[in-house]
Amino acid sequence: MRSRIDRRKIVEALNGYLFISPWLIIFVIFSLISLGYAVYLSFTEYNLLRPPRWWGIEGYQRVLENELFLTKALPNTFKYVLIVVPIQTFLSLVLAFAMDQNLRFQRFxxxxxxLPSVTSSVVISLIFIWIFAPQGIFNQITGLTVNWLDDPRTAFYVIMGMNIFTTSGTLMLIFLAGLQDIPLAVYEAAEIDGANGLQKFFYITIPMLRPVIFFVVTVGVIGCFQVFDQIYVMTAGGPLDSTTTITYLIYKWAFRDTRIQMGQASALAVILTLIILAVTLLQRRVIEGSGSGAER
Structure with missing residues (x-):
C-alpha cells in the first residue's frame, strides 16, 4: 500500500515537471546559462571576433575609470531613478484613490x-518624438520653438515624462488592488473613534499599503535602472550624451562602438545588477524601518 502511494507521488511529481518543462527549459537556457556566461565574459577581453581572453578584473577597473560612465551614464541613471520613481509612485497612488471612489464611467x-501601459514602448516613443518635434503639437499649443529632444537641457526630462505617463496606469491597478483589500471595518472603527480623513489616510491606509508600496517602488526602481528602449528610439544617448544611461552604455560598448568591448560591457552589466540589488535592499530597510517606527 505504501509503495503505491510513493509511486503515485512520483508520477504526480513527474507530471508536474513535465507540464512546466517548456518554461523550465527556456528559463535555464536563456536566463541561468546566459547569466552565468555574462559573468564569465566580464572577466575576459572579448570582441565577438576572437575567443574570449581571460584578464581578471581588468574589465571592472576600466569601467570604474571610464569618463563616460562616471560623468554621464552613472549620474544620469541615478537622476532618472530619483525623479521618475517618486513622481510615478505618487501619481499612481492618487489615480488609485480616484478610481476607488464611486465615480461615473469608472471602468472607462x-x-x-x-491603455498606455499595454501599448508598445517603441510606438509611444515615436508618438512623443512627433509631439515634441520643433513643429510638433506641444510647440504649436504652447507657442514655443524649443527643439526638446535635441537640447541637452530638456531631452532627458521628455523621456522621464513619457516613462511616468506609460507606467502610472499599471502601478495604479496595483495600488487599487491594495486599497480594495483594506477592510471597511477598520475605517468604520476609526470614524467611531473620531478620526478624520487625513488621520485615516496616514494611520490606516499608508501602513496597510506598506507591502504594496514596497512592491511598487521596487518595480519602479528596477525598471528605471534598466531604461533602454525609449532612449534608443528617441535620442540614442544624445544630445552630447545627456541621455546616456548605464543600460544604453552597455549596448554601446557591446554592439555600437567601432571597437566592440563585450567583456567590458558584461562587467558593467554585473555592476548594474549589484547596484540594483543594493538599492532594493536599502529601500526595503527604509520602508520596513519607517513601518516599525510608526507602530511604536
Missing part, C-alpha cells in the same frame, strides 16, 4: 489610464 477611466 480605468481603461484609459491603463
Amino acid at each position: 477611466f480605468r481603461t484609459i489610464f491603463y
Whole structure:
C-alpha cells in the first residue's frame, strides 16, 4: 500500500515537471546559462571576433575609470531613478484613490489610464518624438520653438515624462488592488473613534499599503535602472550624451562602438545588477524601518 502511494507521488511529481518543462527549459537556457556566461565574459577581453581572453578584473577597473560612465551614464541613471520613481509612485497612488471612489464611467477611466501601459514602448516613443518635434503639437499649443529632444537641457526630462505617463496606469491597478483589500471595518472603527480623513489616510491606509508600496517602488526602481528602449528610439544617448544611461552604455560598448568591448560591457552589466540589488535592499530597510517606527 505504501509503495503505491510513493509511486503515485512520483508520477504526480513527474507530471508536474513535465507540464512546466517548456518554461523550465527556456528559463535555464536563456536566463541561468546566459547569466552565468555574462559573468564569465566580464572577466575576459572579448570582441565577438576572437575567443574570449581571460584578464581578471581588468574589465571592472576600466569601467570604474571610464569618463563616460562616471560623468554621464552613472549620474544620469541615478537622476532618472530619483525623479521618475517618486513622481510615478505618487501619481499612481492618487489615480488609485480616484478610481476607488464611486465615480461615473469608472471602468472607462480605468481603461484609459491603463491603455498606455499595454501599448508598445517603441510606438509611444515615436508618438512623443512627433509631439515634441520643433513643429510638433506641444510647440504649436504652447507657442514655443524649443527643439526638446535635441537640447541637452530638456531631452532627458521628455523621456522621464513619457516613462511616468506609460507606467502610472499599471502601478495604479496595483495600488487599487491594495486599497480594495483594506477592510471597511477598520475605517468604520476609526470614524467611531473620531478620526478624520487625513488621520485615516496616514494611520490606516499608508501602513496597510506598506507591502504594496514596497512592491511598487521596487518595480519602479528596477525598471528605471534598466531604461533602454525609449532612449534608443528617441535620442540614442544624445544630445552630447545627456541621455546616456548605464543600460544604453552597455549596448554601446557591446554592439555600437567601432571597437566592440563585450567583456567590458558584461562587467558593467554585473555592476548594474549589484547596484540594483543594493538599492532594493536599502529601500526595503527604509520602508520596513519607517513601518516599525510608526507602530511604536
